[in-house]
């Protein structure tokens with residue numbers, strides 16, 4: 028594995044560093060007998076933007092889903108914002124409150140309006156009064172530039188709009204870390220840009236982001252590090268210019284040659 | 289223009305085509321009929337045949353219930369004449385029994401008040417635009433049952449005690465149906481969740497429970513509740529017969545509903561759970577706010593189906609000698625004063641119409657609700 032200066036510095040700080048948003052050490056996971064994540068070591072500094080790419084089935088989704096415990100890891104340690112993920116349900120709740128996630132298929136709640144989608148967790152998880160929650164929601168809906176859709180249902184919006192709502196919904200909880208799992212893969216080409224623009228805006232504000240995506244333009248523009256995964260392992264990690272200009276590992280070269288034409 | 293497209297590869301449109309009206313779409317009732325009823329010779333024949341059958345059936349009913357009907361009389365004599373239709377004086381003499389059963393006459397204002405309270409709390413609940421839904425739900429699910437219980441049984445506040453054995457008619461039908469519906473739904477939801485639980489003990493308990501109740505006919509359940517339950521009870525302890533029937537019906541329907549609801553749960557994509565979990569919702573919040581509302585909405589037709597069947601199955605309480613509407617009607621047929629060839633037909637006609645009105649009402653309301661709850665098109 029090739030480490031940049033950043034990673035080396037981050038690792039030197041060790042587990043106790045308050046500078047780290049996410050810390051994965053020797054993480055392993057199996058689905059039955061299938062070893063899906065192998066010895067994952069990853070340190071993400073606060074404010075850092077990471078793009079994760081790799082062939083389908085390489086374990087990218089599984090890895091980032093371990094960070095908010097949508098998947099359980101079986102060996103190794105994961106520390107998110109200073110809280111170690113264990114069986115302790117309280118801690119899982121705490122971490123989920125700090126970590127927002129945006130999915131490939133949006134996962135909006137179709138029976139609730141856009142506004143209700145955004146206020147739901149504020150009201151029920153953060154116990155915020157409804158009025159205040161609606162103000163927060165409108166603030167973020169304005170930020171993703173769809174305040175006028177607040178009273179509609181997700182089924183009435185285009186894919187790009189739905190994904191922006193999903194981003195706003197996560198932002199309402201004021202997360203410290205945002206996870207994106209192929210947020211533009213299910214979108215029609217003309218809608219990719221509006222979602223990426225929203226993500227770039229978020230990145231510029233200093234949000235800690237882990238994005239699984241194959242939008243290499245986005246990676247070049249905002250990523251501090253690009254990570255390439257294959258067969259459940261981190262094969263290569265580097266800052267974007269070096270990563271694209273000078274991939275070292277054979278598999279990375281092959282993968283890049285396939286997606287960059 | 290066409291030449292250009294045919295003969296060379298390059299083509300640029302010069303004028304944009306305007307949207308035109310779709311061909312062959314005519315509006316108005318005549319056009320509709322021509323299209324749907326008289327589209328071809330066979331269509332036309334079938335239309336006439338269908339209309340003829342409907343007209344014949346409608347005529348039979350109208351003829352029996354109105355044209356040949358006997359409207360006044362002191363006893364069955366008037367209905368015994370040749371060619372008589374419905375015997376309405378008999379219904380007039382008996383309708384209070386159909387509604388209240390053998391509830392003491394001077395106390396009948398109590399069930400009447402209960403009916404009124406029922407309507408007063410249910411109607412605003414059923415109309416979405418009426419405000420104060422929370423209060424309304426409380427009134428309907430907590431206040432109304434408690435008040436009704438004391439009103440009907442009495443023995444407190446100076447009310448004469450009325451044994452459940454004399455309750456009857458529509459009163460019993462509605463009590464059994466309503467309690468069954470209100471209790472079986474939450475029970476079915478819990479069973480459905482339990483059957484999908486990760487905890488093996490809970491899952492197995494729910495499976496055994498559901499399969500037991502689904503495997504036993506309701507008649508058997510009622511028989512067991514009335515004849516076998518006392519054998520297991522400590523001597524001297526008596527559980528009211530009506531209460532036993534209520535519990536039996538609620539558990540029985542609950543088991544069916546559990547499976548219907550489980551079907552709905554299975555149709556909810558995994559992404560909905562993940563979206564909820566990622567936002568930090570706990571299990572009960574996730575189920576109560578995200579999963580159940582969608583699952584229930586999807587299985588409204590199945591749920592209402594169960595409720596309608598429950599409503600009609602209330603007639604089975606007759607076999608444990610509780611007299612519901614049908615039971616009262618049947619009992620009244622033995623009255624020698626009103627015996628005639630048409631008394632039975634009239635009684636059963638009244639029973640059929642009453643049951644149909646309630647069941648059809650439930651069905652229509654649920655269909656309307658389904659349309660109202662539809663939110664945008666699915667992708």
Ligand SMILES: Nc1ncnc2c1ncn2[C@@H]1O[C@H](COP(=O)(O)OP(=O)(O)O)[C@@H](O)[C@H]1O
Nearest residue numbers: 058061063081082083084085086087088089090
């Ligand atoms: N719930 C599961 N059970 C068994 N295997 C799974 C499950 N989820 C994912 N996998 C497998 O794990 C591997 C990694 O999946 P995933 O993390 O989704 O890959 P990626 O997101 O990189 O395409 C794939 O081979 C996939 O088939």
Ligand SMILES: [Mg+2]
Nearest residue numbers: 087088089209
């Ligand atoms: Mg994936």
